[in-house]
Amino acid sequence: MYIVLAPAARNIPVPAGTEPEAYLQRTDAHGAPAGPPAVVPAGKLAETVRGLDAGAPRWVFDSTRDAYLPLLAAGTGVDRSHDLALVRSILSLSVYTPDTAYIRALREEPIAHQDDELPRHLPPLQQSPDQFTLFDEPRADGTALEDLVAELQDQLAAVAASPQRARLQLLLAAESAGALIAAEMEHSGVPWSEDIHLDILSSHLGERPREGQRPEKLEDLAVKLGQELANPSFSPDSPQQLIRALHRAGIEVKTTSSWELKEHSHPAIEPLLQYRKLSRLFTANGWAWLDAWVRDGRFRPEYVAGGVVTGRWASRGGGALQIPGQIRDAVRPDPGRKLLVADAAQLEPRVLAALAQDSALAAAGRDKDLYQGIADAGFGGDRAKAKIAMLGAMYGATTGESGRLMPQLTRTYPQAIAVVERAARAGEAGQVVSSYLGRSCPPPSDRWLAAQRTTTAEEQRRADGLARSRGRFTRNFVVQSTAAEWALCWLAELRRRLRGCAAEGTSVGDMVFFLHDEVMLHVHEDRTDMARRLVEESAAAATRLVFGRIPVEFPVSVAVVDSYADAK
DNA sequence: GCGTGGAGCGCG
DNA sequence: AAAGCGCGCTCCACGC
Incomplete structure (x- = not known):
């Protein structure tokens, strides 16, 4: 069911006379070991993984990027995974997580889930004063195979005991799939002229x-x-x-x-x-x-799945998520291919309609541009005004045009606005808020809490400012984080379909870029219709997965182009 | 010389 | 016409 993979470099000391590349441990559905661990000799990992993946296990990685990029380089992909670090990060904050010893321990060491810059497998400096002995001695770093297996068990037990097990399971599966996709996109690169x-x-x-x-x-x-x-x-x-x-x-x-x-x-x-x-x-x-970033016709940025508190991806180096419109014309397909750029239209306000079960807002987006629908219902048909008002509502604007337009929006969509207002009040009060599937925002810092307990008028003003700032954050969090999980599910569904086609011998194309609510495929030019259909099916599937049967539409706009500049 | 914080601007 | 969320990158200014 699960196979835990521990790169051998992290499991020093090496057994005498062998040169292992990795250790594998097969487990049951609860993470309990099934049989002895396997030692994979040097140079055999990709091949071994390929053979085992046919049995449809869920591969357990401590860091998907570290483990999976080398496999991809060797031509091996996997179907499903469980990323211990990403799951750890979600479980440690989620309000849907039960109170187990594992979770309590996570919450007592904030660095483990807050600071991705500190790789868990590097021991603190004082424990390894001599750099030259670092790689020759056992590391007490918690990433040996048995520790990974133990953590998997803890995580699975926590999910099983969750009051919202189904939602949490979906979130964790989508998050892990996202990490696979991020590595795959890093591997394929964006075709760049x-x-x-x-x-x-x-x-x-x-x-x-x-x-x-x-x-x-x-x-x-x-x-x-x-x-x-x-x-x-x-x-x-x-x-x-x-x-x-x-x-x-x-x-x-x-x-x-x-x-x-x-x-x-x-x-x-x-x-x-x-x-x-x-x-x-x-x-x-x-x-x-x-x-620095383009070689052999590919832009290869590093993606950081789960790098943003809301669950969005971040990137490191190359500014992958900020490619300016100015140079998008340089994104060109290879000969015989096309770029398919799909965008989830007005994703965040549609997510808000779903979260709030606001049927008026849902109706405004039915069969049409949501902002135009809002405009027709209350802003005299002025789409730009409707958009500014809606963005202001989701971001917490109080002044300017956006602030002035808010009351009209509140009259028309009281249920939707109540959801973001409630989130804002919760944040101001120091509470946490959560996405639909159970990704929770971080609690306020000790400094924030201390600031709230002040007495002087000047300190109180500052504390109020901090409270309002947190309120804007939590207001936006509920929408942005739920939009991010819809998008992850969309991607995961799309990946599954693309792999299915490839397994049947019909290669449609590769996912090469993802930008919050937009995905780019590098598709064979004679299979663009099929790609389009897969993208649309996946969006419908994501909606069902996340929200079940709801009367809110999540349309995607699809452009098949020869230049990224032509996609908008 | 090195790290950090702010300004400014790119993306959603 | 313009201030309100989430990021990353580059530069300058500043303190050590």
């Missing part, structure tokens, strides 16, 4: 500059800016110099951010905004970025 990227850079910036120099067009703008501000030597990269120069030129801004600059009219503003735009392209996605 270096030539087109270079064309974009040269047309916007000019030739690649020498190390430490500005590109030609950026330099021109800096010079022009110096002239307009009558200050030839200042650097627009320095906020302090910049704001002083602006003030001297009579432009009275509090910050130098673009939206505030746009409110003034002065001949220096246009070149400044242009400089900003190009400077960002140069520094964040320029030649250096290309050198």
Whole structure:
């Protein structure tokens, strides 16, 4: 049922005379060992895993990325998994987790689930003063095979005793599937045309500059800016110099951010905004970025599944989740392939409709754009207004246009608004809130709690500010986290279907990119209709999985294109 | 020289 | 027309 995999490097000492690559332990449905552990000799792991996966086990990894990327490199995939670290992180916070010794222990060591930057398998420094002995001695690090098996048992027992076992099980399965998908996407990479990227850079910036120099067009703008501000030597990269120069030129801004600059009219503003735009392209996605992240026609970022408190993915290096529209034209399919870009339309407000069982909001999104539906029902058909109002409701806006539009929204969708308001009040009071499937937000920090127990008026103002800030966080958490689990289920369902097709000899394509509510497939050009159908089926399946039978639609918009730039 | 926090901006 | 959630990256400014 489960097979626990422990890379041998973490199970030193090595048995004499052998050179194992990994240890495997088969267990029953409760994680209890079934038979003795297997020692997999060097060079045989991928092959062994491939053979065992036919028996449809759930592979147990301490870190999916560490264990699975090498398998993928050897051409081996697995069907299902259980990621101990991700499950640990969810269980330690979830309100659906029962009070077991394992959970209590987790909650007493906050670092284990809060700080992913500290790999659990590295012992504290004071325990290994000599770096050279580090790899020759047994590590008391809790990742030996038997410790992984023990933790699996603890986790399965906790889920079994949960008052919401089904939801929690689904969440943990989806989270683990997400980790597999993240590794697979990292392995496949995003098809990237270096030539087109270079064309974009040269047309916007000019030739690649020498190390430490500005590109030609950026330099021109800096010079022009110096002239307009009558200050030839200042650097627009320095906020302090910049704001002083602006003030001297009579432009009275509090910050130098673009939206505030746009409110003034002065001949220096246009070149400044242009400089900003190009400077960002140069520094964040320029030649250096290309050198670092694109090789052999693939952009290979590192994804961090479960890297965000709400359950969204994060990324490390390469800014994978912030690819600017400016360079999306560089994402091109291989010959014989197409890009299929699917987007869950207005996912978060639809999730809110489901959470609140708000039939008016559900109706507004039936067979149409949800924001347009809201607009038609209460904002005179003005879609932009409806969208601002809805986003404001989910983010906790109090001022500005968004704040002004809120009352109208509350009149039309009292049930939906009540859900986010309740979440906000809970957060302000220091409570935790949870997603539909049971991912809970972190409790307030000790500093936050201490701030709430203040007496002086000034401290009280600060405490109120902190409370409102937490309220905005929890308000958004219920929606964002539930949207993230819908999206994970969507991806997992899609993965299952794609693997099913491949197993039958009909390769449809690969999942190559995921961005919160949007997925990109690199599909064979003669199977785009099939891919489209799988994506749509998966969305329907995800809705059923998460919410059961509900009268809320979760439509996906699908574009089959030859450039990512054409997807929107 | 090194780490950190803020500003600014990219994405959803 | 503009302030309210979640991130990552790059730069500068600052303190050590």
